């Protein structure tokens with residue numbers, strides 16, 4: 001009796017716990033948008049610097065039909081995915097090497113961590129000169145920024161493998177190779193994937209940033225085009241779209257990560 | 264074919280990073296006969312896991328030797344199966360795939376190994392949970408998965424380090440019953456490490472009592488209770504007598520352990 005009473009109540013609480021924060025953050029966004037709208041409409045905010053949210057949303061359609069925002073998205077996506085793929089080809093073996101050869105690990109992990117924190121985007125003029133204003137430069141920057149977290153997290157993940165699991169392997173008389181493929185690799189997958197997720201996000205961000213800086217490629221170029229056209233609502237619309245895409249990326253990757261690391 | 268185990272003058276001293284030396288094992292001597300169930304009991308921190316790891320070939324002893332079937336060994340031995348004190352199931356494998364692990368390594372065909380693994384899953388009472396992952400199980404069920412995984416490799420000598428350490432008393436007794444049945448069926452030589460006196464008496468042919476650090480075997484006590492046994496045994500006077508005797512031996516050592524911990 002008591003249980004049946006409590007259940008719907010608990011379900012409500014659960015629903016609130018799940019939807020409450022989302023609704024709350026959505027409301028805050030709507031509220032901030034409303035304030036911005038009022039500020040621009042009343043002339044307090046200069047419309048040549050800030051676009052009214054309503055105008056921004058309306059230019060989104062124009063961006064798709066006239067300025068090929070959809071194609072730009074696919075171009076950036078293709079670059080980010082190929083950059084991440086290459087970052088994995090470099091980062092995974094590099095992470096393993098730093099794990100396997102302790103001297104190398106001790107010597108270079110600090111460097112990698114420092115590079116992870118550095119604004120590597122500033123290197124772009126160098127590649128612009130060497131490679132030119134083409135996909136080579138954008139993808140190279142994506143690969144460099146992406147492979148650092150992949151290598152760091154892979155190395156960390158291999159170090160973190162439970163010594164007890166390794167003992168289980170030893171107790172079953174596994175060879176070094178069997179221990180690697182049957183225990184170390186599967187145990188390291190969830191943490192290494194965190195590095196791959198970060199690598200993908202980093203290369204995406206850097207590729208878009210460089211597209212903007214060199215006015216070339218996909219999404220970043222659209223922002224830069226709008227900027228040079230003094231199309232302020234269009235520019236904000238493109239930025240808004242990029243934020244949406246990033247959120248989508250993040251959500252999907254988090255889902256995959258949760259699936260890899262059941263608690 | 265015999266499966267005997269002998270520990271001769273095995274000692275071990277650990278050195279910590281700041282240079283402190285901890286003598287975990289004073290020279291310890293011990294023999295386990297073919298088909299015998301021997302328990303090692305001792306206060307926490309007396310070097311039980313250290314002894315376990317040395318016998319299993321996980322760490323080398325400073326002195327002395329481990330003799331399996333009359334031959335001195337160093338490193339892991341194919342006749343020895345180990346169940347560890349810490350969490351040791353593979354979280355990325357289901358119960359069935361965990362249990363089939365050693366068979367898979369040995370190259371057994373999939374159908375055959377799963378069939379065999381199912382048998383051991385049943386033996387530890389996990390039927391119905393074959394396709395669960397470890398995180399979907401209770402601690403006791405995970406430990407039983409680990410036991411089944413080791414049993415599936417059919418070791419002639421089974422070493423277990425407090426496999427029921429983290430369990431409540433009721434579950435521990437029931438699992439003890441299961442283990443008794445399994446050992447009666449498989450008849451392997453078994454060494455169980457525990458700090459639970461009831462468990463030691465319930466399961467063993469012989470109980471070895473260890474002293475506090477540096478650990479050494481103080482005394483071994485033959486448990487002359489009829490087999491097959493089950494947990495009903497624990498309400499008998501004879502059982503209580505054994506528990507009392509072992510507790511007497513242990514009390515002093517446990518006391519020393521507490522005092523040492525207090526000073527540290």
Ligand SMILES: Nc1ncnc2c1ncn2[C@@H]1O[C@H](COP(=O)(O)OP(=O)(O)OP(=O)(O)O)[C@@H](O)[C@H]1O
Nearest residue numbers: 277278285287306307308309310311312313314458
């Ligand atoms: N790798 C190690 N390095 C340094 N000291 C260690 C190491 N392993 C164990 N020791 C020390 O050796 C002593 C014995 O440890 P051990 O794990 O064998 O005890 P135990 O009897 O298994 O204890 P418990 O019942 O709590 O599991 C402890 O004081 C411990 O701190």
Ligand SMILES: [Mg+2]
Nearest residue numbers: 311312313348
């Ligand atoms: Mg221990």
